[in-house]
Amino acid sequence: MLLQFEVTEADEGKTIRDVLQTAYGVSRRLLTRAKYGGSVCLNGAPAYVTERLKKGDQVTLVLPAEEAESLVPQPMPLAIRHEDEDLLILAKPAGMVVHPTRTHPDGTLANGVVAYWQAKGESRKFRPVNRLDKDTSGLLIVAKNQWAHEQFARMQRQRTLGRTYQAIVEGLVADEQGVIEAPIGLRDDSIIVREVRPDGQYARTHYRVLGRGEDMTWLELHLQTGRTHQIRVHLSYLGHPLAGDDLYGGSRERIGRQALHAARLSFCHPRSQEMLTLTEPVPPDMAQLIGQIESRDGADE
Template structure:
């Protein structure tokens, strides 16, 4: 496992302070640079340097990403489906019914419990840094950073067009427009309620949709999030009169499927280490396939 980032200073980058090089050339956050510098994790030609060091062409910069870390989460032996993994990131296919991170109501049996056990078994000193989250009963792709640098990079790059999260949903009724954009603010009603509503006091929220397949009084939609609000897809589709099957919180029928028929089916993101595009796609699970078959 390669826990070091390595860069070589080009001729045109001669006489640049290392702080400016890391921040402007490599787009590394000031917070990360400061912490790594204090811990003497940044070296030039094998020697720790201060951040006012003037780089010379040919210098080798190394950033040590290893760090002793821990979380107050119990590792649990729970099977997980790993779709992609390297030294910086891991992507898993979360089943419906699994919470991603412990809460007061769900302190065990979560994806985070499973991942910490998985890391421990592999001998990797990683904590769980979620880049995206899914509701308990939404299945599909979840991206986790395995170090602070990867988490910083992915959180920064979520605004890029190359960072895409797409979903498949089965909704009640047939949409009149086969493609469209739902641009409506989402607001938390307050108190202990998990319910969200469309309200001008809320945050701007944008969902793109396309009808993939028309069924008998139902549609299979492909959706892409431009923003990532809690329950965004569920609230948006309900607001236009087409709630997701199984989503009783927002008006969906649960006679055929006992959870919202929503699946995070594809994910693409620039890799934090070298910027190469990682593109992943998985099939919909059997319960949604059975729902589509029943409604066809």
């Protein structure tokens, strides 16, 4: 990975290390990697990170190539929505696991991405930013280098990574919009199932009604925190489990998986500092249910 910048007047007099860490989010770990196997250059010449900068100086940080991911490469179709030197953003289909687990050792999105990179002659680690459950569809960010992954971790801590979902829940949600603020933790009798509990982690979900059917509600949801199964747990707690989510009280009568889709991502690109927004339409199984809701809305008008 290569990171270059020109020193501004605001950073004049600061050390290379100070600017790399504060302005560009380069961690101590990355600086150590650059020292042993990479390089730090000032105006084209090797430099110490303690050197002071002047306006107009050119600083270049080069990190050594990473070891190849140990996952087995398995070529598969990938719905790539954006790619640059730092990011790969894909639309994950429902039913696909993101990363190998004990019960899903291969055939995952990670295996497919590693095969894609290897075919391009690239050696990278698989670093998903926003993890999606197996049966949740939609947009997923993969950081292509350690620096980018660290920047997204910072965005998540500062809650500046915008994540918007669409969902179909059972029953009619009364309020047009609202906030679910309830701590989430593991249920005592399970290593998978979460629940709202006083000793859980703080969690906050915003929702807005997009449409109502006879016994279903179409919602837009915005995550302020990112707890495991957060939307699924919060909506079940609200009394409106996701359609198809039998783990949290929903029925699979209408759809064979939880009706949850990561529809929109919005964030400031860590390198260019430009706002990047991507949207992904809901897949056919959810679109069919939304169509029933929309047709009922139209009949009621």
